[in-house]
Structure formats: C-alpha cells, structure tokens
Amino acid sequence: MNEPSPPGPLDRYVRQMRYSPIGEEGQRRLLDSRVLICGCGALGSVLANTLARAGVGHLRIVDRDFLELNNLQRQVLYDEQDVEAGIPKAIAAQNRLRRINSQIEIEAFVADVAPANIAGLLEGVDLLLDGTDNFETRFLLNDASLKFRIPWVYGGCVGAEGQTMTILPGETPCLRCLLQDAPPPGSTATCDSAGIVAPIINVIASFQACEALKILAGHREAISRTLNLIEMWDNRLKQINLDGLLAAGGCPGCRGEEYPWLDGQRGSQTAVLCGRNSVQLSFPGRESLSLEMLARQLEGVGRVTSNRYLLRLAVDDYLLTVFPDGRAIIGGTEDVAEARSLYARYIGN
Amino acid sequence: MTILVQIPPVLRYECGGARELAVAAATVRAALLQLKRDYPDLYRNVCDETGAVRRHVNLFVNNSFLYQRDGLDTELVSGDVLHIMPAVSGG
Numbered sequence: 001m002n003e004p005s006p007p008g009p010l011d012r013y014v015r016q017m018r019y020s021p022i023g024e025e026g027q028r029r030l031l032d033s034r035v036l037i038c039g040c041g042a043l044g045s046v047l048a049n050t051l052a053r054a055g056v057g058h059l060r061i062v063d064r065d066f067l068e069l070n071n072l073q074r075q076v077l078y079d080e081q082d083v084e085a086g087i088p089k090a091i092a093a094q095n096r097l098r099r100i101n102s103q104i105e106i107e108a109f110v111a112d113v114a115p116a117n118i119a120g121l122l123e124g125v126d127l128l129l130d131g132t133d134n135f136e137t138r139f140l141l142n143d144a145s146l147k148f149r150i151p152w153v154y155g156g157c158v159g160a161e162g163q164t165m166t167i168l169p170g171e172t173p174c175l176r177c178l179l180q181d182a183p184p185p186g187s188t189a190t191c192d193s194a195g196i197v198a199p200i201i202n203v204i205a206s207f208q209a210c211e212a213l214k215i216l217a218g219h220r221e222a223i224s225r226t227l228n229l230i231e232m233w234d235n236r237l238k239q240i241n242l243d244g245l246l247a248a249g250g251c252p253g254c255r256g257e258e259y260p261w262l263d264g265q266r267g268s269q270t271a272v273l274c275g276r277n278s279v280q281l282s283f284p285g286r287e288s289l290s291l292e293m294l295a296r297q298l299e300g301v302g303r304v305t306s307n308r309y310l311l312r313l314a315v316d317d318y319l320l321t322v323f324p325d326g327r328a329i330i331g332g333t334e335d336v337a338e339a340r341s342l343y344a345r346y347i348g349n
Numbered sequence: 350m351t352i353l354v355q356i357p358p359v360l361r362y363e364c365g366g367a368r369e370l371a372v373a374a375a376t377v378r379a380a381l382l383q384l385k386r387d388y389p390d391l392y393r394n395v396c397d398e399t400g401a402v403r404r405h406v407n408l409f410v411n412n413s414f415l416y417q418r419d420g421l422d423t424e425l426v427s428g429d430v431l432h433i434m435p436a437v438s439g440g
Contacts, residue, residue: 043440156437183405191439
C-alpha cells in the first residue's frame with residue numbers, strides 16, 4: 001500500500017484558493033508579500049492572526065508593550081501563560097504565530113515606532129497595517145506611507161465603535177486629508193478611559209485584514225474607497241463617500257510638500273527627568289486640552305485630583321501629572337516607550 | 350424644519366446620554382448654534398472658540414462630508430441627519 005504523499009506547500013490554503021478572486025495565483029502573491037503590523041494589541045492580534053493563517057509570507061510585527069491580564073479580554077493571540085511570563089507582546093505574538101504557521105517568516109521587534117526607526121521597519125514592505133492605539137503614531141505612519149508610497153489601512157476602536165479606511169498613496173485620500181490634525185492630547189476617549197468590547201475589535205481588524213488580502217493578492221479594484229464607521233451597540237453602519245477629497249487638492253502630505261510627523265517636527269518630545277524616576281512628554285504645536293473634561297474621562301480609572309493648573313492621575317504604580325498644554329510628567333518610570341504607552345492609554349494622543 | 354443630529358457614543362455624556370437630538374435648523378451652522386445654546390459642553394467638543402469645527406472632528410450630512418456640500422452653510426431639509434464624527438483613537 002502506498003504511503004499518503006506529504007502535504008504540498010499550498011495544501012493548507014486550499015479553501016482560500018477556492019475563493020476565485022484569490023485562486024492559486026493570489027495565494028502565491030500572498031506568500032511573496034511582506035507586511036508590517038504596527039502595534040500588536042487588540043487590532044494587531046487579529047491582523048497578525050488572520051494574515052499568518054492566510055499565508056502572508058513575511059510578517060514584521062512591532063510593539064512597545066508588555067502583556068497585562070486585562071489584555072486577554074480582546075487580544076486574541078495571548079493567554080494566561082504569556083501574562084505570567086511577563087514577555088513583550090511582540091515576542092509572545094511571534095511565538096504563537098510560529099505555532100499557527102511554521103511556513104512563513106515572522107519577525108518581531110520590541111520597539112516604539114518613531115521617526116528614527118520607521119524607515120528601517122518599512123524596508124521591503126508591501127503594506128502597512130495599523131494596530132496602534134494613538135494618533136501620534138498614526139500620523140507618523142501616514143507620513144511614511146505617503147513618502148515611501150506604501151499603502152496602509154487605518155483602524156481605530158473605542159467602546160463599541162470603530163472606524164477604518166484604506167489609504168493608497170496618490171490614489172485615495174489619506175488620514176490627514178480626513179483629519180486636518182491629530183486630536184489634541186486628552187481630547188479623545190481611550191480604551192482605558194471609555195472601555196472597549198472585543199467584537200468591535202474583531203470587526204474592524206477583520207475589515208482591515210480583508211483589505212490587506214485584496215491589496216496583496218493584486219485586487220486593488222476591490223478596495224474600499226469609503227470611510228467605514230460602525231457603532232455596534234447601536235446597530236449603526238455607515239459608509240462615507242470620500243470622492244473628491246483628494247481632487248479638492250489633498251493635504252500637504254499628499255501633495256508631497258511636507259511630512260512633519262516623519263521629519264520629527266510634530267509628535268511628542270520626551271525627556272527623562274534624571275533622579276525623579278519620571279519622563280516628561282510634551283507636544284509642541286498642539287491645541288490645549290480641557291483638564292475638566294479629562295478629569296471626567298478618567299473617573300474610575302484611578303485616583304484623580306485637579307486644579308486649574310494641572311491634573312494628577314494615580315494609577316497602579318504610576319503618577320501622571322498633566323498640564324493644560326498637554327505636557328505630562330509620567331512618574332514611576334524612566335522608560336520613554338513605557339511613558340508614551342501610558343500617555344496613549346490614559347490621556348490619549 | 351427639523352433635522353436629527355446623531356451623537357457619537359463618546360460625546361453622549363455631554364448631552365445627557367442622548368443618541369440623537371432633534372434640532373430645528375435650516376443650515377449646519379444654525380444647527381451648531383442651537384447645540385451651543387442647549388448643550389454647551391457638547392458644542393465645545395465639536396467647535397473651537399472661534400466657531401470653527403475642531404480639526405480632529407468631521408461633520409457630515411447624510412453620507413456626504415461638508416466639503417462636498419457648502420461647508421457650514423450647507424442647507425438642511427427636514428429629515429436630514431447631521432453626523433458628528435470625532436477621531437477614534439483606540440485599538
């Protein structure tokens with residue numbers, strides 16, 4: 001009796017290849033593709049999981065955070081053992097993804113995405129996916145996408161609502177065409193202040209992942225050309241027409257005139273306050289924030305005290321002191337990436 | 350004429366938890382001014398001190414951005430829906 005032949009390299013993707021827009025040719029393109037996933041928290045977990053199983057041949061994952069127990073409610077790549085081991089998300093993701101698909105290449109970087117390293121991270125990359133939790137990084141990704149002509153897919157979620165939009169440089173409007181500026185610090189709700197339910201993450205990230213499959217498999221004609229908004233708790237889905245936004249002139253980034261987040265002119269400036277176990281973050285050029293509104297957002301997050309000059313949030317082992325111009329001193333760490341992560345989580349930027 | 354202003358979840362605290370507000374207004378600008386009178390905290394989240402829409406907020410009528418119409422002077426008819434869309438940052 002003959003032994004069954006070993007599985008071929010494409011066998012595991014047979015159901016996906018049977019879907020005619022992908023087929024064998026599309027699958028081979030996926031295997032030849034390289035994707036950078038920026039942030040591997042909630043959105044990033046779903047993105048990485050989906051693309052690894054789909055056979056995207058080279059995944060590069062970058063994340064600055066370590067795992068916490070409260071991540072497990074929605075960050076589907078991780079488990080209790082990962083939390084107990086105290087390992088960075090990027091490494092835990094790489095370990096898990098290698099067990100899911102050993103045939104693809106998975107690179108992991110424990111790093112804060114910044115103007116200094118984004119070009120290197122994007123080297124050889126066909127597509128950039130947004131798994132971040134803040135607009136400072138997203139505007140940096142947007143600048144890099146425009147400058148290096150690499151498509152990216154924006155996704156954002158809070159509470160039970162989410163937004164997503166696909167950006168093809170020079171062909172569709174970009175994030176900066178949509179939002180003239182990054183929200184001022186403290187002006188948007190975060191998952192730590194307003195909460196988050198897992199289904200909206202899965203929906204938005206799955207939408208992003210499907211856009212990725214279309215782009216990588218060579219079906220740009222199928223890409224969404226709308227801004228997609230979903231409010232799951234209220235059963236509202238909206239698709240907003242973006243026609244004409246780019247034709248109206250586009251933003252300075254689309255016109256190739258300037259990339260201020262990539263050039264380091266925008267975004268946060270950081271300084272470790274020696275001997276104080278603190279990091280200072282400031283945001284030159286940004287609008288001021290309302291301490292009163294921020295205090296309301298942070299109710300229940302930790303102990304909040306405020307006056308007209310500053311707001312203090314004591315949470316876990318940290319003390320965040322925030323000023324009306326958005327500047328903050330993050331007490332309890334001298335790690336800049338950790339301080340930026342705490343700012344994004346509690347203040348929002 | 351009466352139009353509906355849809356309030357995103359993150360701003361509902363500023364208007365007593367309402368999902369939408371019925372507003373009598375003939376233009377987007379008039380609708381915003383009514384919000385300013387009735388829900389000043391909500392208005393402050395949408396417009397700055399000069400009355401301009403904040404740069405991280407978008408407004409659209411039905412499924413069109415204001416830039417595709419006449420900006421704040423966009424005329425409204427009964428049954429129109431004005432959506433307020435602040436940027437969503439988490440993930």
